[in-house]
Amino acid sequence: MKELEERILKDGSVRPGDIIKVDNFLNHQIDIALIDRMAKEWKKLFADKEINKILTVEASGIALAAVTALEFSVPMVFAKKSATTNIDKEVYSAKVYSYTHQNEYNLIVSKKYLGPEDKVLIIDDVLANGKALEGLIAVVQSAGASVSGVGIAIEKGYMPGGKIVRDMGIQVESLAIIAHMDDQTGKIEFA
Amino acid sequence: MKELEERILKDGSVRPGDIIKVDNFLNHQIDIALIDRMAKEWKKLFADKEINKILTVEASGIALAAVTALEFSVPMVFAKKSATTNIDKEVYSAKVYSYTHQNEYNLIVSKKYLGPEDKVLIIDDVLANGKALEGLIAVVQSAGASVSGVGIAIEKGYMPGGKIVRDMGIQVESLAIIAHMDDQTGKIEFA
Numbered sequence: 001m002k003e004l005e006e007r008i009l010k011d012g013s014v015r016p017g018d019i020i021k022v023d024n025f026l027n028h029q030i031d032i033a034l035i036d037r038m039a040k041e042w043k044k045l046f047a048d049k050e051i052n053k054i055l056t057v058e059a060s061g062i063a064l065a066a067v068t069a070l071e072f073s074v075p076m077v078f079a080k081k082s083a084t085t086n087i088d089k090e091v092y093s094a095k096v097y098s099y100t101h102q103n104e105y106n107l108i109v110s111k112k113y114l115g116p117e118d119k120v121l122i123i124d125d126v127l128a129n130g131k132a133l134e135g136l137i138a139v140v141q142s143a144g145a146s147v148s149g150v151g152i153a154i155e156k157g158y159m160p161g162g163k164i165v166r167d168m169g170i171q172v173e174s175l176a177i178i179a180h181m182d183d184q185t186g187k188i189e190f191a
Numbered sequence: 192m193k194e195l196e197e198r199i200l201k202d203g204s205v206r207p208g209d210i211i212k213v214d215n216f217l218n219h220q221i222d223i224a225l226i227d228r229m230a231k232e233w234k235k236l237f238a239d240k241e242i243n244k245i246l247t248v249e250a251s252g253i254a255l256a257a258v259t260a261l262e263f264s265v266p267m268v269f270a271k272k273s274a275t276t277n278i279d280k281e282v283y284s285a286k287v288y289s290y291t292h293q294n295e296y297n298l299i300v301s302k303k304y305l306g307p308e309d310k311v312l313i314i315d316d317v318l319a320n321g322k323a324l325e326g327l328i329a330v331v332q333s334a335g336a337s338v339s340g341v342g343i344a345i346e347k348g349y350m351p352g353g354k355i356v357r358d359m360g361i362q363v364e365s366l367a368i369i370a371h372m373d374d375q376t377g378k379i380e381f382a
Binding site: 023030031032035036058059063074075076077078080109110112113 | 214215219220221222223224226227249250253254256257258260261264265266267268269271300301303304
């Protein structure tokens with residue numbers, strides 16, 4: 001999506017540790033008009049898919065998922081992150097390792113809100129190693145639901161997450177795919 | 192808002208510890224069509240106010256704030272919660288005591304995303320003691336911005352938060368105000 005790429009070049013920045021900082025418009029302050037156009041783009045890209053629920057993970061995926069749910073006229077669910085290893089029986093959960101924070105957490109969704117009847121579009125802001133996304137997919141599968149697709153704002157194309165999930169046969173639509181970025185020069189190149 | 196009250200009676204439940212559980216439609220699974228009508232209600236209620244930014248706090252306020260921002264055609268910002276006492280100079284922050292979790296955390300907003308030009312509508316899902324809301328107001332004031340109003344989904348009318356904030360001269364619009372609830376009988380009465 002040309003507009004998102006241009007916005008990343010204008011307002012995004014590259015930080016040491018392979019961080020793409022987009023908190024001006026995507027995950028702290030949120031340009032809701034841009035998000036609305038992104039949601040409309042996913043609506044077009046997944047036009048041939050049956051989708052009756054949007055799933056994301058707190059916190060930075062929620063605004064994206066909410067506007068996308070509005071566009072698709074379906075409910076949304078956000079998975080919660082929990083540090084506790086003591087998971088109750090009322091939830092589906094998946095362990096996720098975070099490279100950013102170098103710790104492990106659990107993704108949790110109440111069993112009441114995902115079931116075999118659900119055809120799920122997963123939405124998230126950034127895809128890199130794909131650990132959070134694999135966790136969300138595992139949660140959907142635990143529920144006997146199916147993944148209709150994955151919508152990502154920014155994918156780091158040089159990281160393994162996108163390939164891992166596409167190799168599962170899942171349609172992944174990343175609206176901007178970074179081919180290369182450099183925190184020394186600040187340069188960002190798209191695929 | 193009659194529809195929200197009826198939905199709370201239908202799908203909400205009262206849990207020990209003065210908890211109103213509404214995770215079926217408001218803060219885990221989210222009925223986005225209902226949220227959209229709530230946002231339109233706030234648009235009417237704050238029609239005479241100048242508003243150029245929506246502010247909320249992660250995580251359960253974000254979906255509400257996103258749809259409200261879309262309705263008002265303004266950007267949104269969500270405050271982050273941080274356990275660290277080590278707050279950098281780039282952020283506005285406020286200490287908040289959580290009665291639910293019985294701990295203290297910091298609300299944090301980057302200084303880049305709030306300033307004297309901002310006329311802020313604060314949105315949140317539940318108002319009880321008002322500690323989180325007071326923290327958000329403090330953050331807005333630290334930025335030299337002004338609070339144009341507060342939109343709350345569910346207010347516990349028997350708790351002090353609503354009165355504290357209205358006594359500051361701030362317009363607070365709670366779409367459902369619980370006058371009384373009882374976890375023994377499950378009964379919920381509105382003001």
